[in-house]
Amino acid sequence: MPQRPPDTVTDLVNLEHIYFSNKHRPEAAWTLPQGIKKMKALRLVTKAGLGYDLQVAQEIGELTALHGLGLVLFNSGPELAQAFSRKGRHLRFLALYTVDSGGGIQKLNFLHDIPSPPLLLRFARIAGAIDGLPDWVKLLRDLTEINLTSTELRGDQILGVLCALPSLLSITLWRNSYTDSDLVARAEFQFPVLKKLSVVSDLDEHKVLRFEQGSMPTLETLEYRFGKMDKTIIGVEHLTGLKQVNLLGNRDNPALTRMEEELKSESNKRSSTIKVEVKE
Numbered sequence: 001m002p003q004r005p006p007d008t009v010t011d012l013v014n015l016e017h018i019y020f021s022n023k024h025r026p027e028a029a030w031t032l033p034q035g036i037k038k039m040k041a042l043r044l045v046t047k048a049g050l051g052y053d054l055q056v057a058q059e060i061g062e063l064t065a066l067h068g069l070g071l072v073l074f075n076s077g078p079e080l081a082q083a084f085s086r087k088g089r090h091l092r093f094l095a096l097y098t099v100d101s102g103g104g105i106q107k108l109n110f111l112h113d114i115p116s117p118p119l120l121l122r123f124a125r126i127a128g129a130i131d132g133l134p135d136w137v138k139l140l141r142d143l144t145e146i147n148l149t150s151t152e153l154r155g156d157q158i159l160g161v162l163c164a165l166p167s168l169l170s171i172t173l174w175r176n177s178y179t180d181s182d183l184v185a186r187a188e189f190q191f192p193v194l195k196k197l198s199v200v201s202d203l204d205e206h207k208v209l210r211f212e213q214g215s216m217p218t219l220e221t222l223e224y225r226f227g228k229m230d231k232t233i234i235g236v237e238h239l240t241g242l243k244q245v246n247l248l249g250n251r252d253n254p255a256l257t258r259m260e261e262e263l264k265s266e267s268n269k270r271s272s273t274i275k276v277e278v279k280e
Contacts, residue, residue: 010035016065017044029072037062046070046095050080068093073108073128081113091118092142098128098150107131126151127174133161141166149174155183163189172198182208185215185235198223200248204230211235225249226256233259236266244275251278 009018010033020030029049036042037059043066050057051074060069069091073080098108108130111117117136124140127149137143144167148158155178162168168191173183183199183206194216199209202225209224212235219239224231226249236242245263249256260276267274 005030005033007033007035009033010038013038014041015039016041018042018046018048019044020047032056032060034059036060039063040065042066044068044093047072047097049074064090067091070095070097070125072097072099073106074099081110081115090120092120093123094118094121095123095125096128097125125149132157137161138164143168145170145172147172147174148177150176151178152176153178155180156186159183159185159189163191166192168194170194170196170198173201175201175203177201178206181205182210184210185212187212187214189215191216191218193218195219196221196223200225202227207231209233211238213238215239217241220244222246223248226253226259228253230255236263237269242274243272245277247276247278248280249278250280 029047031049031051032045032053034053034055036056040063042063045063045066046068047070049072057080060066067090070093073096096108096111098106108126108128111126111130111134112132114134114136117134117139119136119139119141121140121143123145124143125147129150129152132153138161143165146162146168148171151158158173158178162171171194178201185197195218197216197219199206200223208231210233215235216239218241220241221244222233222236222239222242223246224233226247228250232255236245247256247260247263251257256278260278263274263276267276
């Protein structure tokens with residue numbers, strides 16, 4: 001459950017940055033208090049817990065200087081859409097996490113219904129199930145980095161949406177971000193400036209990462225987690241701009257060793273080498 005700061009925290013009207021972190025409990029958060037609207041100087045708030053207090057959600061919209069927001073949502077019902085919209089249009093950084101507050105984990109589907117979405121976003125993190133990425137994600141012309149965890153989407157629902165973003169440089173896919181056994185970067189998914197792809201799920205059912213010819217032409221760095229599992233990467237030869245591959249897992253994993261050898265063989269065929277590193 002979230003911790004509560006003293007009520008007097010809202011008297012710090014010149015405070016610009018509030019940050020709460022617990023490395024042993026990633027879901028840990030501090031509860032946003034009523035009266036936070038008085039803290040007009042706030043530019044970054046993370047990781048703050050938001051539950052059923054709609055007044056607090058509405059007050060966030062009155063923080064006109066706020067450009068970065070990280071919320072742990074103990075209630076992600078539809079009433080958040082309107083309240084969130086008041087602030088969303090100004091945000092550059094947004095991170096949303098859902099946790100079970102006793103009634104089960106709710107989906108982040110309220111994001112589909114935001115009247116004025118955060119179209120100036122540069123960084124986004126979504127950690128929670130959702131029925132597809134919102135349509136407005138396709139309009140994020142300034143987005144450079146996105147991280148997804150537990151979104152439980154099909155691969156095409158992720159890559160097929162993000163592929164058209166003109167400024168997107170980095171994608172990170174964590175545990176349960178996608179449901180496919182094979183994650184496929186299709187030829188029609190062009191990704192005009194993408195430089196880095198990290199597929200770091202530690203689930204055994206995520207077996208294959210596949211690149212079709214013509215996909216991700218600007219990709220320079222690839223990270224893929226093997227752990228101790230039997231996984232593989234197919235189609236590296238189609239990544240003509242690739243410079244670095246990080247294989248994450250145990251060196252005694254035959255699948256990882258085999259992939260390392262295949263990558264080095266591919267590197268030897270090229271005029272510019274691919275640097276391959278194994279990171280345990």
